[in-house]
Amino acid sequence: MAAMTGVMGIPSEREEIEEIVSEPTRRRLTIAWCHTGDSGGSKRAAFELVRELARRGHIIDEYVIRIGEPNDAHWPLGPYVRRSYRYVLPPTGNRFRPYLLQVWVSLVQDLWRRRALTVALNGVSEDIRTRGYDLIHIDHCSPSYTVSLSAMVALPTVVYSHEVSGVRYHGSEQDGEKCRGVRRLYRRGCDWASRLWADVREREDLRGIAHAQLVMTNSYYSKEAMFQRARRACVVCRYGVDTETFRPLGVRRDNMILSAGRLVEAKQHHLVIEAMAKIHQARRPRLVIATPESLTHQEDPDYAERVVRSADAGKVALEIRRNPTESELVGLYNRALMLVFVPVMEPFGLVALEAMACGTPVVGIREGGVRESVLDSRTGLLVDRDPAELSQAIDRLLEHGEDRERYGVEAAAYVRREWTWDRSVDRYEAEVGRLLMAPRPVPA
Numbered sequence: 001m002a003a004m005t006g007v008m009g010i011p012s013e014r015e016e017i018e019e020i021v022s023e024p025t026r027r028r029l030t031i032a033w034c035h036t037g038d039s040g041g042s043k044r045a046a047f048e049l050v051r052e053l054a055r056r057g058h059i060i061d062e063y064v065i066r067i068g069e070p071n072d073a074h075w076p077l078g079p080y081v082r083r084s085y086r087y088v089l090p091p092t093g094n095r096f097r098p099y100l101l102q103v104w105v106s107l108v109q110d111l112w113r114r115r116a117l118t119v120a121l122n123g124v125s126e127d128i129r130t131r132g133y134d135l136i137h138i139d140h141c142s143p144s145y146t147v148s149l150s151a152m153v154a155l156p157t158v159v160y161s162h163e164v165s166g167v168r169y170h171g172s173e174q175d176g177e178k179c180r181g182v183r184r185l186y187r188r189g190c191d192w193a194s195r196l197w198a199d200v201r202e203r204e205d206l207r208g209i210a211h212a213q214l215v216m217t218n219s220y221y222s223k224e225a226m227f228q229r230a231r232r233a234c235v236v237c238r239y240g241v242d243t244e245t246f247r248p249l250g251v252r253r254d255n256m257i258l259s260a261g262r263l264v265e266a267k268q269h270h271l272v273i274e275a276m277a278k279i280h281q282a283r284r285p286r287l288v289i290a291t292p293e294s295l296t297h298q299e300d301p302d303y304a305e306r307v308v309r310s311a312d313a314g315k316v317a318l319e320i321r322r323n324p325t326e327s328e329l330v331g332l333y334n335r336a337l338m339l340v341f342v343p344v345m346e347p348f349g350l351v352a353l354e355a356m357a358c359g360t361p362v363v364g365i366r367e368g369g370v371r372e373s374v375l376d377s378r379t380g381l382l383v384d385r386d387p388a389e390l391s392q393a394i395d396r397l398l399e400h401g402e403d404r405e406r407y408g409v410e411a412a413a414y415v416r417r418e419w420t421w422d423r424s425v426d427r428y429e430a431e432v433g434r435l436l437m438a439p440r441p442v443p444a
Contacts, residue, residue: 027433028057028058028059029053029058029059029134029135029432029436030058030059030060030061030132030133030134031053031058031059031060031061031133031134031135031136031137032061032063032128032131032133032135032136032137032155033046033050033060033061033062033063033077033081033137033139034063034065034124034136034137034138034139034146034149035062035063035064035065035138035139035146036064036065036066036070036139036141036144036145036146037064037070037074037075037139038066038070038071038074040074040262040292041162041239041348041349041350041351042139042141042162042163043074043075044074044075044350045160045162045218045239045350046075046077046139047075047076047077047080048239048240048242048421048424049421049424049425049428050062050077050080050081051080051421052421052422052424052425053425053428053429054080054081056425056429059082060077060080060081060082061081061082061083061084061085061131061133062077062078062081062083062084062085063085063087063124063128063146064084064085064086064087064088065087065088065120065121065124065145065146065149066087066088066089066145067088067089067090067091067113067117067145068088068089068090068091069088070086070088073323074292085124085127087120087121087123087124089113089116089117089120092106092109092110092113093106093109094106094109099190100186100189100190103190103193103194104193106193106197107193107194107196107197110197111197111200114200117145118148121145121146121148121149121152122152124149125149125152125153128149128153128155129153129154129155133155134155134156134436135155135156135157135158135432135435135436136149136150136153136155136156136157136158137158137160138150138157138158138159138160138208138212139160139162140159140160140161140162140163140208140209141161141162141163141166142161142163142164142165142166142205142229143166143198143201143202143204143205144205144208147159147204147205147208147209147212148204148207148208149208150208150209150211150212151207151208151211156213156214156435156436157211157212157213157214158212158213158214158215158216158432158435159208159209159212159214159215159216160215160216160217160237161209161215161216161217161218161222161226161234162217162218162347162348163347164217164222164225164226164229164230164347165225165229168266168343168344168345169264169265169266206229206230209226209230209232210230210232213435214235214431214432214435215232215233215234215235216234216235216236216237216428216431217234217235217236217237217347218236218237218238218239218347218348218369219236219238219347219348219368219369219372220236220369220372221345221347221368221369221371221372222234222236222347222348222369223235223236225347235427235431237424237427237428237431238348238372238419238424238427239348239350239353239419239421239424240353240419240420240421240422240423240424241350241353241354241357241415241419241420241421242421243357243415243416243420245326245330246330246333246354246357246358246415247330247357247358247359247412248334248358248359248408248412249330249331249334249358251331251334251335252335253334253335253336253337254285254335254336254337255285255286255337256285256286256287256288256335256336256337257272257276257285257286257287257288257336257337257338257339257340257394258287258288258289258290258332258333258336258338258339258340258355258360259272259287259288259289259290259339259340259341259342260289260290260291260329260339260341260351260355261290261291261341261343261351262291262292262293262299262300263289263291263293263299263300263303263304263307263320264299264300264303265300265303265344266343266344267342267343267344268342268343268344269289269307270306270307270310271342271385271387271390272287272340272342272390273287273307273310273311273314273316273318274310274314274387275340275387275388275390275391275394276314276316276391276394277313277314277315277316278387278388278391279391279394279395279398281315283398283399284316284317285337285398286316286317286318286319287311287316287317287318287319288318288319288320288321288332288336289307289318289319289320289321290321290324290329290332291320291321291322291323292323293322293323304320307320308320329354330358333354333355333357333358333360334358334359334360336355336360337360337397337398337404338360338361338362338363338380338394338397338404339351339352339355339360339361339362339363339380340362340363340364340390340394341355341362341363341364341365341370342364342365342385342390343365343368344368345367345368346367346368346369346370347368347369348368348369348373349364349368349369349370349373352364352370352373352374352380353373353415353419355411356373356374356379356380356408356411356412356414356415357411357412357415357416357419358412359408359409359411359412360408360411361379361380361381361397361404361407361408361411362374362379362380362381362411363380363381363382363383363390363393363394363397364380364381364382364383365382365383365384365385365390366382366383366384367385370382373419375410375414378407378410378411378414379407379410379411379414380407380411381393381396381397
């Protein structure tokens with residue numbers, strides 16, 4: 001059977017895997033899996049990769065390296081690893097006023113904490129060296145603390161970059177540019193401290209990436225971003241979906257639209273609300289936002305309040321579902337008329353695949369990794385980042401139920417065919433096998 005051609009000239013996952021799975025790469029590996037994962041797509045990917053690798057007989061030890069206690073409620077790796085080792089530093093903070101004093105004190109605290117972190121990472125590298133692993137796997141979300149290990153340990157190192165650049169989470173400086181006089185100088189004084197710390201983190205991040213023997217990432221968009229940022233070639237190892245869990249349940253659809261992701265500006269939930277407010281109120285569904293956060297662990301409470309105010313102003317019925325269980329999330333996907341997914345330059349967009357696996361069409365923004373998973377006018381609709389155009393796409397699927405149903409059926413079949421974790425781990429094993437079989441340079 002001929003392989004399917006990828007979207008926009010991008011090879012399909014089937015084409016990619018068929019090129020490499022014939023190589024004799026499957027041997028039982030002992031892996032040190034290092035991460036700072038808390039929640040979100042990167043932690044979900046780590047969970048699924050570790051689970052499948054363990055199922056195939058590989059031995060994995062987990063190394064959690066972070067500042068502040070991890071959130072173990074989201075996809076814990078513990079059941080699938082041999083041992084878990086934790087290197088957790090206490091968070092620091094201050095409430096000095098004015099803010100100018102606070103931000104400069106924070107810089108001093110961060111630089112001091114960096115010393116403690118370097119000591120901790122040296123301890124991790126020594127532990128890894130003495131435990132006899134075949135390779136180190138480092139989950140990377142820019143900027144990453146763990147990626148510095150690649151320069152510390154003389155073992156084959158795989159860096160999987162889930163978020164190549166954190167630039168989409170940076171605030172805009174437009175407000176600062178509007179300031180004048182003393183206020184402008186004050187803002188610059190505050191921003192300077194933040195930039196100094198960001199520069200330190202950026203240099204360390206790029207250094208760690210440069211020392212890795214193999215860099216993987218989740219999409220061709222991320223591959224291009226990695227080269228632009230770090231001048232580093234990498235291999236695409238796409239995410240997958242657990243299609244036994246995320247599947248059509250055959251339940252009746254509610255008059256509801258779903259938006260999913262953390263309550264932060266980069267996820268752009270307010271844009272969904274703005275688009276829905278343009279739909280005639282007589283046929284406007286309610287909106288449910290599913291976020292992995294809880295009220296006590298919320299990334300951006302100011303943004304959460306802004307989302308609620310925006311819904312009130314636009315007369316959009318809104319429900320925020322915090323920290324849903326996996327079964328609850330599957331139920332939301334199945335009952336939603338569609339997923340509207342509009343984050344800024346999303347590197348991959350796992351929730352789009354999960355929704356499609358449940359037979360739910362996706363209305364997304366034509367950018368980032370979403371272009372590689374959502375098939376326009378086949379499994380959903382892709383539009384530009386414009387509230388009016390987004391509103392028209394939502395309204396089209398509301399009005400044409402036959403298109404909505406057809407997209408959903410094709411979406412579920414497409415994910416089952418092309419986007420499984422089994423296929424992802426085939427790729428991972430093949431690339432790691434190539435790395436381990438390649439001749440290694442002899443130390444000088």
